Amino acid sequence: MFTTLLIANRGEIACRVAASAHRLGLRTVAVYSDADAGSRHVATCDSAVHIGGSEPRASYLRGEAILEAARQTGAQAIHPGYGFLSENEGFAQACADAGIVFVGPPAGAIAAMGSKSAAKTLMDKAGVPLVPGYHGDNQDPGFLQSQADAMGYPVLIKASAGGGGKGMRIVESGPAFAEALASCKREAASSFGDDKVLIERYLQKPRHIEIQVFADTHGNCVYLFERDCSVQRRHQKVIEEAPAPGMTPERRRAMGEAAVAAARAVGYVGAGTVEFIVEPDGRFYFMEMNTRLQVEHPVTEMITGHDLVEWQLRVAAGEALPLAQEQLAITGHAIEARIYAENPDKGFLPSIGTLTTLNFPPHAAFQNGDIRVDGGVRAGDTITPFYDPMIAKLIVRGADRDQARARMVQALGEIQAVGVQTNIAFLRRLMLDPAFAAADLDTGLIERQHDSLFPPAAPAPDSTLALAVAALLARQGLAQSAVRQNTVHVDPWAQADGWRINGRYRQVFGLLEQDELRELHISRAGERWTYTRNGQALPFEWKTETLAARQYRVHVRLGNADASATVVLQQENVHVFAHGGVQELQVHDAVAHAQDDTSGHQGGLTAPMPGKIIAISVRAGDKVKSGDALLVMEAMKMEHTIHAPADGTVEELFFAVGDQVGDGAELIAIAS
Template sequence: MFTTLLIANRGEIACRIAATARRMGIRTVAVYSDADADARHVAACDSAVHIGGPEPRSSYLRADAILEAARQTGAQAIHPGYGFLSENEDFARACAQAGIVFVGPPADAIAAMGSKSAAKRIMEKADVPLVPGYHGDNQEAGFLKKQADAIGYPVLIKASAGGGGKGMRIVESADGFNDALASCKREAASSFGDDKVLIERYLTRPRHIEIQVFADGKGQCVYLFERDCSVQRRHQKVIEEAPAPGMTVERRRSMGEAAVAAARAVDYVGAGTVEFIAEPDGRFYFMEMNTRLQVEHPVTEMITGQDLVEWQLRVAAGEPLPAAQDALRIDGHAMEARIYAENPDNGFLPSIGTLAALDFPPHVQFVNGDVRVDGGVRAGDTITPYYDPMIAKLIVHGSDRDQACARLAQALGQLRTAGVQTNVAFLRRLVLDQAFAQADLDTGLIERRHDALFPPRRNASAGELTLALAALMARLGRPDSDPAGLAAPADPWDVVDGWRVTKSWACTFTLLDGDAAHALTLHRENGSWTLSTGADQPLPLAWRAQPDGPGRYLVRARLDGMDARAPVLVREDSVHVFTPDGARVLRLHDAVAHASDEGDDHGGSLAAPMPGKIIAIQVKAGDTVKAGDALLVMEAMKMEHTICAPSDGTVEEIFFAVGDQVVDGAELVALTP
């Protein structure tokens, strides 16, 4: 076994690999970009080497800088994690030439499976079933459209070298094919350096089931059962689970043996995942093989009791597989939810900024246990536009699927974030959704259950407003409505019990809940507190706010005999009330700022929803457009985002050119309605 391992990645997977290496007594080396100098993965390793600028192409995709870092630190092996260089055959070969172990499959296996088109030809020869489609080398747009027409719509355009939902579009009819093809090719070239695509028949209500395979250099190959990854948004996985609900013993064996055959067809070594698409009648088809560790590998670890990173390291060191096929067993059920900085109510648009709070559920164990978190960021870290906006993975284990669902819903209700928008509340709604609970799964579940998963926004309740007000009073020095609960101040002028000569005190706080403004009048009369909202009659109020860190309080309030309690975070101009249904964010009304904004007329301007780069402009000044027409395309966080006209109008001016970097909120287009 090697003694020093360089981890050529960042975020949660780098931290995950470091944890296993530390347990095995292996020294770890991190690499980091300018944006990651203070990142958690840097602190998780024994040493770290700076490798370049914030953009991946200037750092984590620089094979030369990573190899030099390995030489400088004496690393005998490099673990690439997933993404970045993990499936780069040239990097695997460069490691071998430098005498450094690449913790992954042979370069030839990466090459064979790296092209989805080539992989499907190999699978066809190995008698692995394939989805009908075109997987050839002819990339001329007219030819590809003819292939799509022949297959029949809807079709799926997919980047040949891709993964993670990037460079992938569903095309419902011939009219939208050319635009979708151009977009796929741009995104594929940007993400993978290769704009080749393949065309496949798009299956309706399919399930996405993948098989974890593992092979060593001594001819052994096993499958560690399946994962169901059907719950997706924008072709990216949201919740994964193992084993797949409804999987029969016969079908599991059939899919497992097909996956092993796929691995053997390319002389595979190491961890790999063979992904299948399955139809309701049980038929399944090969989609692709990922020649790396998957993001969702923890659910396999949870049900098998095996550490897959340890398996990778042992196989890379020349050891045999730690277990044979007949020794592997399934124990219970596991689920993983991906916690992202994104706004589900706005098309899952990524959110950037400083993570002001990140509190995981109590009793979390970061490697083993029934509730586990694999994370790569901490409170105070910044979610930047340069990398995938994943915050953490929340993984639970139960004796069966129902218990796993219950534990995941409970853990999501206890997870607290602030500073950026997240998908936590959406994930909890999804886990509690009737279709998900009944395992009525397919890749279109989120769209199919849209109304239930995206309910109308609920106004702040009286309890949430009261808890926010109590926390604000605590910040002002009044953590308790009962004077007996307050320590006597040293200076009588520091008394904050609300005493007045007239025995009466009142103050109005205005809290903004989205577009709604709530005027809360707190009143003290002869030692008793009341609260009124608008024209309502004052109601008796009592509260206690226990400090729980800077700006944090554990608040209990009683309004007219009704109790409410929750953790609350008070920031400069906002109050975050954390409930199991998610965080209620209320903002303090600033009358001066509000007055200065009145009269501002932004007309029909369109602003950048996040920092990014302009990669395509579809219109020019003077063009007439209709609502929904594409105006330009931005790239941010490795994904394309199309900016569309909000209404019919005329393009007056375009403020940026292709290739320009733009900041969050920058005005992109002036549009006259």
Template sequence: MFSTLLIANRGEIACRVAATARKLGIRTVAVYSDADAQAKHVAACDMAIHIGGPEPRASYLRAEVILQAAKDTGAQAIHPGYGFLSENEEFAQAAEKAGISFVGPPASAIAAMGSKSAAKSLMEKAGVPLVPGYHGDNQDPQFLKVQADKIGYPVLIKASAGGGGKGMRVVESSDAFIEALASCQREAKSSFGDDRVLIERYLQKPRHIEIQVFADKHGHCVYLFERDCSVQRRHQKVIEEAPAPGMTPERRKAMGEAAVAAAQAVGYVGAGTVEFIAEPDGRFYFMEMNTRLQVEHPVTEMITGLDLVEWQLRVAAGEPLPLRQEDLRIDGHAIEVRLYAENPDTGFLPSIGTLSYLEFAPHTAFANDAVRVDGGVRMGDAITPFYDPMVAKLIVHGADRDQARRRMLQALAQTRVVGVQTNVAFLGRLMRDAAFAAADLDTGLIERRRATLLPPPAEIGGDVFALACAAVLAGLGLPAARTVAAAVDPWLASDGWRLGNGAYTLPIEWLIDAAVRRISLVRQGPNWQLDCGAGPQDYAWQTQTAASASGLAVRVTLAGRELSGTVVTQGEQVHVFMDGNTYVLERHDAMAHAGDDEQGHAGGLAAPMPGKIVAISVKAGDAVKKGQALLVMEAMKMEHTIAAPADGTVREVFYAVGDQVAEGAELAAIDAAEK
């Protein structure tokens, strides 16, 4: 076994590898960028090496710098994690040439499967069924358009060297093909350094099922069953589960053996995933092979009781696979969700900021327990525009799928994040969705169930105000009932006592959608009442410090009903976490904001997040229609199109291609068309 391991990655996978290495007595070395100097993965390792600037191309994609760090620290092996250089054949080859073990497949296997086009050609020769499409080398846009027209729409354009939904577009018509192709190629070039694409027929109501394979250096290869990754948004996985619902033993065996055959065809070693697209009638087609550990590997660990990172390290050190195919068993059901810093209500735009409050359900590191959290950030860390906006992965295990689903709902209800917007409430709605609960799965589920999964924001009700006001009262030092000390000397009390036991009214104003909402708290003798506009109701509360000193666990009795939640106050904002939902309220202080400038930037278009301008399609003087694409921003490895909000004429474009812009920056000005 290795004595020193360098982890050529960041975030939760680096923390995960460090934990397993520590269990095996292996010393670990972290690499970090300027943005990650104080990151969790740096603290998790025994030592750390700085490798460059915050952008991946200036740090985590610098193969020569990472290899030098391994040599300087005496590392015997490099674990590439996933993403960045994990599927880079030159990096794997350079490591082996330097006498450093690459914890992954040989460079030849990465090369064979690294190009989706080449891999599909290889699978076609091996007799594995493929989706109709074009996987060739001719990348001329007009030629590709002709191929798409022959295949028939809708078609799917995919980055040949890509993954994770990047460089991928569904095209519904011939007229939209060229523009979609250009966008895919830009995104592919930015993310993978390779703008080649392939084109396939876009299947209707398909399921995305992948098989986990593992091979050693002694010719043994097994499949560790399947994962269903059908629930996706923008071609990126949102929920993964194992085993796949409705999978028969016969189909599992057929897909598993096909995956093993694919791995053996390229002399595979280590952990890999063979991905298939499956139609409702049971037919399945090879999509691609990921020559690395997958983000969703924990669900496989949960149902098998195995540590796949330990398997990776043992295989890389030359040991045989710990188990044979006949020794592997499925125990129960596991579900994983990806907790992202993003706003589902705005098309899942990433959110950046500092995690000023972060709390999860009680969990284990990576044991086969009911709840597991894999995270690469801590409270106080920042979600930056440079990397994927994933906060953590929540994984649960149950005796069956429904128990796992209910446990996930509980875990989500105990997840609280302040500082960035997240998809926690959206994930909870997915878990409760009737189609998901019934395992009616396909890659279009989110879009198909959009009305229920992405409803308009609900009106904030009295229960939320009751919890928020309790936190305000506690912050003012007002107790829920008269104290003994106050009864002895009322002049020393600060609880709203009035001479003659008169009523005392405390107004609290909240700013909701630019409108002021007034809540009245009335103290009559030793008791309180709350009036949210529908009349006073008996009101009492208790608070205690939550998991973080910046949060309060609040219990409220309102008109005889018991309510509970967590309240986190950040300046004028009050975040209320209740029943798995998050409500953000803002205290209103008219005097404090009396001098604020109320002038806006009429006619302007603001950047929804920090990013880089990668394309501009208009200039000053151009007439535009509502919804017309004006420019394209790149942030967190994804492209985001900025469209005209109304008909009009472009007055000015304030940036050029290649410029970095801050969140909220005015990108362009449009003069509205005369009516």
């Protein structure tokens, strides 16, 4: 076994690899970009080396800089994590040439499976069933469209060198093909440095099931069963679970043996995943092989009881696999939810900002627990536009699927995140959705269940508003409604308890909820407090406990009803965490907003986040219709198309292709 491991990645996976390496007694080295100088993975490792700027191409994609960091620190092995250089055969070969162990398959295996089209050709020769499509080298747009036309719509365009949903588009009709192809190629070139694509028939209501394989240098190869990754948004996985619901032992064996055959066909070594698309009748087709560890590997660890990263390190050191196929077994059921900084209500648009508060379930454990959190950020860290917006992965285990799902619902309700938009509430609704609960799974589940997963926002009840007000009073110094009984004389003017010489105190709070103003009157007469809204007055009592800066545990009694919550105050924003969800409110200062321009700015389109302009499809003077594509931004490794909100004429373009723009920057002026 080597003694020093360099981790050529960032975030959650870098922390995950460091934890397993430390358990094996290895010294770990982190690499970091300008944006990650104070990140968690840097603090987790024993030492760290700066390798460049914030953009991935200036840091984490610089293979030579990473190799130089390994030489400087005496690292004998490099773990690539997932993403970045993990499936780059050139980097794997460069490690071998430098005498440094690459914790992954040999360069030849990466090359064989790295191209989706070449891999499908290889699988076809091996007799593995394939989805009908074109996987050849001819990339002429007209030729590709002719192949799609002959195949019949809908079709799926996929980046040949891609993964993670990037460089992938569903095309419903011929007229939409050219624009989708151009967008795919741009995204593929940006993410993978290769714009080659393949075309496949798009299957209706398919499931996405993948098999975890592991091979060593001694000729052994096993499969550690399957994971169901069908629940996706924007072709990216949201929920993963193991084992796959409804999987029969016969089909599991057939898919597992096919995956092992695929791995053996390329001389595979280490951890890999063979992905299949499965039709409702059980027929399965090879999609691709990911020649690396997958984001969702923890659910496999939970049901098998084995640390896959430790297996990776041992195999890379030349050891044989610790177990044979007949020694592997499934125990229980595990579910993983990916927690992202994004807004599900706005098309899962990534959210950028500083996580001022981030609290996970207190009983979560990395090992030997039923609830586990794998995370790469902490409270105080910033979600930047340079990398994937994942905050953490929440993994739970149960004796069966129903118990695992119930534990996931509970655990999601215990997470508190403030500072960016998150998908936590959406994930909880997904766990409770009847289709998901019944394991009626396919890759279109989120779209199919849209109405139940994206319900209209319900107005906050008075109990929630009262909890918010109690926290605001606590911030003012009124930690409780009960009058303090002091035996020592205290100057009443020095106490923040609402005391007035005439016995009466009154304060008005304005709370904005979804742009609706809720006006609340809090008053004290003698020792009695009253909460009044819309003319209805109720007796009001509260008690607060300070948990941390701007965080309170609040208990209120409003009339005869009790309520409790954790409330986080962030400047004018109030976050009430109760009943497994969060209600976001904003303090409205009537004086401060008296001079606001209520007319608004008409006719402008603004950037939804910081990013780069990569394509513009209109010019000044062009007439546009509502829904027309105007320009394309790239942020967080994904493309985001800006559409015309209404019919009009383009008056002015404020940026050009290649420009970086800030959040909220005006992009285009349109006259109606």
